[in-house]
Amino acid sequence: MKILVTVKQVAAVDDDFEIRTDGRDVDPDFLIHDLNEWDNFSLEEAMKIKEAAGGEVEVVVVSVGPESVDEELRKCLAKGADRAIRVWDDSVEGSDPIAIARIIAAVAKNEAPDMLFAGVQASDHSYAATGIATASFLGWPHAAVVSLLNYTPGSKMATLQRELEGGTYAEVELECPAVLTIQLGINVPRYASLRGIKQAAAKPIDVLTPSALGLAATDVGEAGSLSRVRRMYVPAKGQAELIEGTPAEQVARLVKIIQEFKGV
Amino acid sequence: MSGILVIAEHRMDELRPVSLELIAVAVGVKAQASGPVTVAIIANDPQKYAQALSVQGVDEVICVKSAVVEFDPDAYEATVAALIAAKNPSLVLLPHSVNSLAYAPALAAKTGLGLATDAFKVEFDAGALVATRGGYGQKLNVEVDFPGKSTVVVTFRANVCKPIDAAGSPTVTQMDAPATPARGQHKKYIEAAGGGDVDIPGSEFILSIGRGVGEEDNVEQFRELAQTVGAELGCSRPIADAGWLPKSRQVGQSGKTAANCKLYIAMGISGSVQHMAGMKHVENIVAVNTDPKASIFHIARYGIVGDIFEIGEELRNQFPA
Ligand SMILES: Cc1cc2nc3c(=O)[nH]c(=O)nc-3n(C[C@H](O)[C@H](O)[C@H](O)COP(=O)(O)OP(=O)(O)OC[C@H]3O[C@@H](n4cnc5c(N)ncnc54)[C@H](O)[C@@H]3O)c2cc1C
Ligand SMILES: Nc1ncnc2c1ncn2[C@@H]1O[C@H](COP(=O)(O)O)[C@@H](O)[C@H]1O
Numbered sequence: 001m002k003i004l005v006t007v008k009q010v011a012a013v014d015d016d017f018e019i020r021t022d023g024r025d026v027d028p029d030f031l032i033h034d035l036n037e038w039d040n041f042s043l044e045e046a047m048k049i050k051e052a053a054g055g056e057v058e059v060v061v062v063s064v065g066p067e068s069v070d071e072e073l074r075k076c077l078a079k080g081a082d083r084a085i086r087v088w089d090d091s092v093e094g095s096d097p098i099a100i101a102r103i104i105a106a107v108a109k110n111e112a113p114d115m116l117f118a119g120v121q122a123s124d125h126s127y128a129a130t131g132i133a134t135a136s137f138l139g140w141p142h143a144a145v146v147s148l149l150n151y152t153p154g155s156k157m158a159t160l161q162r163e164l165e166g167g168t169y170a171e172v173e174l175e176c177p178a179v180l181t182i183q184l185g186i187n188v189p190r191y192a193s194l195r196g197i198k199q200a201a202a203k204p205i206d207v208l209t210p211s212a213l214g215l216a217a218t219d220v221g222e223a224g225s226l227s228r229v230r231r232m233y234v235p236a237k238g239q240a241e242l243i244e245g246t247p248a249e250q251v252a253r254l255v256k257i258i259q260e261f262k263g264v
Numbered sequence: 265m266s267g268i269l270v271i272a273e274h275r276m277d278e279l280r281p282v283s284l285e286l287i288a289v290a291v292g293v294k295a296q297a298s299g300p301v302t303v304a305i306i307a308n309d310p311q312k313y314a315q316a317l318s319v320q321g322v323d324e325v326i327c328v329k330s331a332v333v334e335f336d337p338d339a340y341e342a343t344v345a346a347l348i349a350a351k352n353p354s355l356v357l358l359p360h361s362v363n364s365l366a367y368a369p370a371l372a373a374k375t376g377l378g379l380a381t382d383a384f385k386v387e388f389d390a391g392a393l394v395a396t397r398g399g400y401g402q403k404l405n406v407e408v409d410f411p412g413k414s415t416v417v418v419t420f421r422a423n424v425c426k427p428i429d430a431a432g433s434p435t436v437t438q439m440d441a442p443a444t445p446a447r448g449q450h451k452k453y454i455e456a457a458g459g460g461d462v463d464i465p466g467s468e469f470i471l472s473i474g475r476g477v478g479e480e481d482n483v484e485q486f487r488e489l490a491q492t493v494g495a496e497l498g499c500s501r502p503i504a505d506a507g508w509l510p511k512s513r514q515v516g517q518s519g520k521t522a523a524n525c526k527l528y529i530a531m532g533i534s535g536s537v538q539h540m541a542g543m544k545h546v547e548n549i550v551a552v553n554t555d556p557k558a559s560i561f562h563i564a565r566y567g568i569v570g571d572i573f574e575i576g577e578e579l580r581n582q583f584p585a
Contacts, residue, residue, distance in 0.1 A: 238562030
């Protein structure tokens with residue numbers, strides 16, 4: 001039994017950042033990296049299934065990205081994932097979520113897991129596309145925004161809840177293997193233990209290239225993508241009137257705003 | 265390839281308002297798309313939505329009869345693919361909703377169409393579609409184009425465009441959805457449990473806290489602060505997910521809408537699209553955040569760049585008893 005969990009290293013911009021000279025992205029020197037928040041929840045969901053099954057489930061994390069991504073993979077290994085796979089070479093540069101999904105699907109074909117979990121979306125660009133596109137390349141059933149899961153490893157059916165808008169949920173039965181995109185709050189992710197962190201150092205991270213997975217140059221990068229970034233820019237300042245001054249002065253104004261609302 | 269295809273959305277026998285917003289988006293770029301605006305509704309009883317969708321600027325409403333009663337991603341993917349094959353649109357507009365997320369990327373991946381998700385603007389530049397979306401936690405705007413793609417699927421954000429009120433007189437046609445083998449089965453809808461004495465939708469004054477509170481022990485001082493100033497205490501999702509406050513206090517797309525709110529103080533909330541879905545309409549928003557670039561400042565009326573603990577303490581001290 002095996003569960004594949006896809007994880008992404010996300011990027012946030014530093015306080016004062018600069019746009020790259022070609023205008024199509026932020027200068028990488030100004031990016032701060034972390035593991036995507038959603039992926040903590042999907043890894044935890046896989047770990048819960050593994051523990052409930054008495055350990056007969058292998059949890060494999062996979063990420064598409066350069067060497068710096070190993071840092072996030074180690075975090076996942078420290079939380080209990082059994083091994084990690086990272087796919088990269090320069091041809092992957094410029095990939096949109098669909099090209100990334102094609103690579104993940106190629107990994108999944110090799111690994112033949114019983115389930116594949118992705119996050120609903122990544123906090124950097126909020127595509128919310130990679131997981132479901134992966135399902136398409138695999139030809140697997142899929143469900144998006146899963147907030148509750150009932151699944152026994154090896155079972156041909158899973159019961160789950162999808163979180164819809166406005167506090168409504170849909171209960172769905174789905175054939176497995178399937179791709180699920182996992183939503184925040186489905187569980188309470190664990191922290192890595194000191195022992196886990198030590199053990200992680202000894203666990204393997206396999207590094208693969210797209211061509212080793214049987215993908216052609218046109219399957220990845222811009223050629224394998226359905227969209228291309230043309231320009232990035234800082235949006236014009238919003239309407240907010242900034243209340244300046246010391247905290248005491250700022251709050252004096254805030255008190256006025258509250259009292260105006262109350263008609264005092 | 266020309267024209268625009270809009271896929272309307274419904275749930276529990278009701279048309280979702282975002283459908284009419286998308287029609288407005290489509291009508292807005294109709295001239296540039298040099299073709300008709302076609303609106304499709306996929307349902308077991310699609311006719312009942314036809315009139316509501318017949319607004320000014322729409323050329324055709326297609327009532328697609330589907331054997332599948334509730335949303336199913338495979339059925340929607342196959343049906344929208346059939347609609348695209350029939351209409352050859354240059355732009356396919358879907359709401360950026362939880363249901364669209366479940367099939368739009370699969371549709372685009374399978375048929376090799378252009379794809380942009382969560383766009384808040386579309387335009388044609390010299391005949392080629394350009395979509396604008398957010399990047400790096402909505403701190404930047406990102407323009408994407410679709411080289412070599414004659415049909416592009418765009419999932420478009422809700423609450424961006426005003427719906428068109430004026431009625432139109434499109435032709436209403438019918439189509440049968442292609443049959444798809446079922447791999448999933450909708451069982452039932454479940455409504456979140458009620459919130460007891462918490463009334464976010466009814467409150468006129470809400471003070472909401474976000475991840476900026478840092479830890480659970482810090483929540484209490486903001487509960488007291490809300491009481492001091494006479495506001496209902498609300499929160500962003502991470503606070504509810506962590507169990508620090510009940511879900512009934514969560515404002516946003518998957519929580520409550522601050523429907524009657526006139527003053528909303530957001531403390532330590534970054535301003536994600538999903539949080540703003542529940543409060544960005546409020547006339548008076550005051551945002552307190554240490555990050556001057558937080559996107560909440562784009563929709564707030566007043567901004568305080570500062571620490572919520574410091575501002576909170578000042579407010580407690582200064583607020584007249
Ligand atoms: C399908 C879906 C539905 C969702 N539904 C909702 C929803 O209904 N409601 C919701 O809120 N979210 C929802 N989310 C989650 C959403 O995407 C964000 O993750 C969430 O809104 C972030 O909450 P936040 O602003 O509190 O946290 P963060 O984004 O982490 O922001 C915290 C902010 O606090 C500031 N800060 C930190 N310390 C301080 C300090 N001491 N003083 C002042 N400022 C400080 C930081 O600068 C930062 O801007 C949903 C997501 C998805 C995918
Ligand atoms: N480069 C990547 N490598 C591995 N998984 C990814 C990658 N990009 C996205 N994902 C997965 O897809 C989810 C949604 O990301 P996105 O589609 O970018 O919003 C993430 O939570 C990950 O699980």
